Amino acid sequence: MTTYKAIKLIKRPEPGPVSPDIFEVTEKELPKAGSGEILIKQRQMSLDPAMFGWMSPDTESYIPPVELNTVMRSSGVGEVVESNHPDFEVGDRVMGMMGWQEYALSDGKGINKVQADVPDETVLSVFALPGLTATQGLLNVGKPKNGETLVVTGAAGSVGSIVGQIAKAEGLTVIGVVGSEEKANWIIDELGFDGAINYKTDDLRDQLTKLTPDGVDLYFENTGGPIQDLVVERMNAHGRVVVCGMIADYDKEVPSPGPSWVPVIKKRLTIQGFTMPDHFDQIPTLLQQLTPYVMSGKIKHRSHILEGLESAIEGLNMFFTGDNKGKLIVKL
Structure with missing residues (x-):
């Protein structure tokens, strides 16, 4: 039996810095892709300020809060390692909402193929959220x-x-x-x-x-x-x-x-x-708008890389301290 790590949100955060005890690191059994599904090995994971809203109990926000005792929400980039989906093949590099976990099982909704020949950190820093x-x-x-x-x-x-x-x-x-x-x-x-x-x-x-x-x-x-x-x-x-x-x-x-x-x-x-x-259905059009700026060299970026899934927990507080220099990314 093969397992992988995932991090669940188990408590709502209090005002102030994020406390590690609102999360739980778990080991999960690696699933198999069912009919119409893909299994993604996530390589890099994005940390974003929007996560603070996602963790709150506010049900009137623009997106439902992350349910307690479920994997924390996040976007990432990875590789399809198993596919029973007509639109994806093994080896495809993809980006989308994958969560705080090393592997993600998906029906393909909200997952987009990465077309640009750029490093993973550029995908998350520029072409993703x-x-x-x-x-x-x-x-x-x-x-x-x-x-x-x-x-x-x-x-x-x-x-x-x-x-x-x-x-x-x-x-x-x-x-x-x-x-x-x-x-x-x-x-x-x-x-x-x-x-x-x-x-x-x-x-x-x-x-x-x-x-x-x-x-x-x-x-x-x-x-x-x-x-x-x-x-x-x-x-x-x-x-x-x-x-x-x-x-x-x-x-x-x-x-x-x-x-x-x-x-x-x-x-x-x-x-x-x-x-x-509100605009996830427009991502292909937005990428068409953004890509010419990037490919013509008009967009520079820098990334702040954290190592290992569990580094995401303390990494969130960098948004308050400003200690990060560039896009916060967790390398898995």
């Missing part, structure tokens, strides 16, 4: 226009860094909000952003005013925090706010108050929240 989220949020929700000014928070993160680079390719002035000087230097020197704001050390109002002399047309929100009010104040008439994430509030029992609605009225702002599960 981060790149798809950035593409949908910026191009299809934000609708950027050449010559506009974009402010993106979490700009050195997996989504924010791609948002900024696509915006630069579309002719926008891009200002990124980050949490360290190293990250500020990276997004300017390596990714080509026009400016950076360190929310931990800079005078936020002064730096924002200096870097956006013509105001802000498009605001891509990944984090929340004090700069949110200031950016909304700087928005130009008919500006757009794309709300993708609020990591600053995910570990709080009571979220921080949002910006005043007075500027929303005065400037006729459009504010739209979005989540990727």
Whole structure:
């Protein structure tokens, strides 16, 4: 009998850092693929801020919470090792929702073949959830226009860094909000952003005013925090706010108050929240939008690799500390 490791969510997290006791590492018997099924050996697994919402008991969220005593939800990339499905063959490299486990049994729904000849970490850093989220949020929700000014928070993160680079390719002035000087230097020197704001050390109002002399047309929100009010104040008439994430509030029992609605009225702002599960059926189209940027060298990325399935448990807290440098990935 062959077994493999999986990690189950057994408790709901409390506010604050994630405690290891909400998870349970288990050994499961390796299944056989049944009719219409595929068995995937997962090679790399993505850690994403969205997981904090998935672990909560909130049944009114955009996706049902992970049920207790089931494998924790996540996306990954792997190889089909057994197939009884007409659309997949043994040896196919695939990506999709696979969970915190070394093997995943699937009926093929939500699993997509990887067509690009790039490393696994590039698949998860660019072509999986981060790149798809950035593409949908910026191009299809934000609708950027050449010559506009974009402010993106979490700009050195997996989504924010791609948002900024696509915006630069579309002719926008891009200002990124980050949490360290190293990250500020990276997004300017390596990714080509026009400016950076360190929310931990800079005078936020002064730096924002200096870097956006013509105001802000498009605001891509990944984090929340004090700069949110200031950016909304700087928005130009008919500006757009794309709300993708609020990591600053995910570990709080009571979220921080949002910006005043007075500027929303005065400037006729459009504010739209979005989540990727609403658009999973559009993944082939989103990949068609994203791929030309990547293949023409306009998208750079960096990955922060953790080793072994169990490293995912402590790895989640890096989203709060900011210790990760690049897309958080668990190598199995």
